[in-house]
Amino acid sequence: MERTLFGISAWTRQMLAEELVGPGRTYVGAELPGGSLVGYAGIWFDGRDAQVMTVATDPGYQGRGIARRMLVTLLERARALGAESVLLEVRVDNAPAIHLYETLGFTQLGRRRGYYQPENVDAWTMQLLLPREVREVREVRPEQEAS
Numbered sequence: 412m413e414r415t416l417f418g419i420s421a422w423t424r425q426m427l428a429e430e431l432v433g434p435g436r437t438y439v440g441a442e443l444p445g446g447s448l449v450g451y452a453g454i455w456f457d458g459r460d461a462q463v464m465t466v467a468t469d470p471g472y473q474g475r476g477i478a479r480r481m482l483v484t485l486l487e488r489a490r491a492l493g494a495e496s497v498l499l500e501v502r503v504d505n506a507p508a509i510h511l512y513e514t515l516g517f518t519q520l521g522r523r524r525g526y527y528q529p530e531n532v533d534a535w536t537m538q539l540l541l542p543r544e545v546r547e548v549r550e551v552r553p554e555q556e557a558s
């Protein structure tokens with residue numbers, strides 16, 4: 412699936428194996444009732460922000476909401492870990508992925524020229540801020556505010 416989806420940029424079996432057990436990684440997989448893997452996605456939490464490392468859905472199962480479900484699960488995980496934001500890079504010509512990220516609330520931060528090599532394709536960097544939930548609500552009267 413990795414080679415089919417990412418071509419010459421695909422990670423090798425060994426790179427994938429090392430990535431799965433890397434520090435701060437959380438990976439999820441989408442499997443059919445029989446146990447076949449049809450999607451996988453992962454994040455790296457560095458203690459402050461989370462980075463989307465990869466998102467992939469088997470071509471035969473795309474367009475059914477699998478990537479969205481995997482990402483929603485990972486965003487919940489990032490929030491639970493206390494990440495301030497979630498960051499990612501995406502090829503500027505990857506319309507399905509950009510659409511998916513935008514509908515999840517990601518916005519474009521900047522453009523990295525020639526980020527994808529050897530194809531020499533630019534990347535958008537995108538960010539989703541995860542504001543901390545309000546933990547305490549305290550009444551503040553106008554006279555207290557002024558002092």
Ligand SMILES: CC(C)(COP(=O)(O)OP(=O)(O)OC[C@H]1O[C@@H](n2cnc3c(N)ncnc32)[C@H](O)[C@@H]1OP(=O)(O)O)[C@@H](O)C(=O)NCCC(=O)NCCS
Binds near residue numbers: 466478
């Ligand atoms: C990007 C990718 C992960 C999406 O996976 P998916 O399981 O098909 O995504 P979903 O079914 O959850 O769809 C998410 C959104 O993408 C849109 N989408 C999916 N395939 C699309 C296509 N071929 N063209 C346009 N939009 C598409 C859907 O419309 C959907 O939006 P909606 O819910 O508003 O309709 C999948 O296309 C893929 O594996 N691509 C190759 C690897 C890749 O590019 N990964 C991202 C690297 S940054």
